[in-house]
Amino acid sequence: MMHSMHAWAPAFALALAACSGSSQPSASTSAASSTAAVPAKAATTSTAAPKQAVAKTFTPPPIDAIPDTPFGKMVREGRAIFMDTQTHAKAYVGNGLRCSNCHLDAGRLANAAPMWAAWGMYPTYRSKNGHVNTFAERLQGCFRYSMNGKAPPPDSPVIVALESYVYWMSKGAPTGVALAGRGYPKKGFKPPQPPDYARGQHVFETNCALCHGKDGQGQKAAGRYVFPPLWGPQSFNWGAGMHKLDNAAAFIKANMPLGRGGMLSDQDAWDVALFMNAHERPQDPRFTGSVAETRKKFHHSKMSLYGTVVNGHLLGSGSPR
Template sequence: MRTLMTALLLSAGSLQAAPIAMEDQSQLTVPDGQAAAHFAPPAESDLPDNAFGEMVRQGHALFVDTRRLMPEAVGNGMNCSSCHLDQGRMAHSAPLWGAYPMYPAYRKKNDKVNTYAERIQGCFQFSMNGRPPAADSPQMTALSVYSYWLATGTRTAIETPGRGYPEVPQPAGGYDFARGQQVYREQCAICHGDQGEGQKVADDYVMPPLWGADSYNWGAGMHRINTAASFIKYNMPLGKPGSLSDQQAWDVAAWINRHERPQDPRLVEGSIEKTRLKFHANDGVNLYGQKVEGVVLGQGTGR
């Protein structure tokens, strides 16, 4: 499937088509040794030509073109497919087929049993720094139906191999910002910009920003260095997953997450420290509320 954005730009000229096609990563191949080990979601050709198939197509369009199609719900430069690669299909990239069958489930993040719709709402609030659509909205229904369809053939409440981001243990020596900056310059800046600003064609991001006002906020799971390291190790650089060492993945994740980004929307009484203690002190390895080079991180970015 191609995004609506891709189709429009293809008609505008081949020079723009190549970078746009990177957004849903559908051109990527599964790394060697993974193809047989992981669940294969259904193909577009399997979709029925009826109301259900149309709803799946609507959900797919929203998933890969979220920012443009749901501007009222997205507050930064991200799409759902920015973190869930290959249109939510790719193993080790939090694929939708691995997530949908695991809900309802308890989440420590909000200390409650979450429905799948509530899980998606969390992505809008934190990863896309926006205003979550209502659980019964047409957009949420379409996104849920798309996820349900991708999970065709899986079993409920049983973790499917390839779900989530595999854990990459913290190296014995920890992480290093200087080494991470070097990895970023050599491996990441070509797509995400020297200042983490992402890459645009006209007003549309074709590569997501990694810090600054248009990136994920301080409440997103990706602000955890351990989570970002796992995503990076198994998915980046684009087209070369697994090419970075564990140390490099941790170093560059730390470098990315030592930069400011939008404030955690759960800010407690305007206090970074109170917010850190309530939400970040026991939430993996993160820098929220920590002093780095004399500056306390977590102040947020304005527009």
């Protein structure tokens, strides 16, 4: 069980519900009791996103439509990288993940961050790094954070191949339009009750451990991960978007258990997201040398457990295990 909630917790919950810019608790303060410091009416972002037109649907072309041309060859190389990043982009990967772990069905599945819904939204400003990002830079960030590796040069064969694959997949999609199925479905998705560590552990043991292992370290076949590790040294690092509770909960609700997305209740999804992200993982590559300072600078969000104390451990302060 997580340690007892301190006196600041009610105010913390109120601040989150109102999505105010109030100051964060110190890194030495416990995040929660068995109930997490995320209230039932938590806002998912600190600032409102600009309103955008939403297309009804988009269907990417079938894989067998990839042309038998030099461009088609590059598209296939991009798809190969996407499906088996360990083999085809090994120099830039630092963990046991591949692109298709978070972007399901080779990046084609709606509500699993499909790549065809991302292509037309770049270039765009991202608050994460405070400037306008190209799509190539967005891909570089995936390698740096989700893959816990290093960014390929923007003109490298890896980035060019991935861009070619996504460009081909997005053929016919409008640009500058937030397509239906983009990202993970977070609109109005809030926990009925504050997420709870103990409940999340039960959800994990009942629904997730079969594939991801009792210790959350994934499962291998012939030396390769067939189910990804959810925390620990081979998982995504503290800078990855999936470490945020709202992102993880929305992905889990829509897509997990694999092939049975939607079977978990909203509460179960939030609870197990908290349980998953209350474990240690590789350090944020932007680490300043201080967990408290890194939280203040990069994790100033109620959706991040980085820099909070869970079960007596300051998350972000130790080696993942």
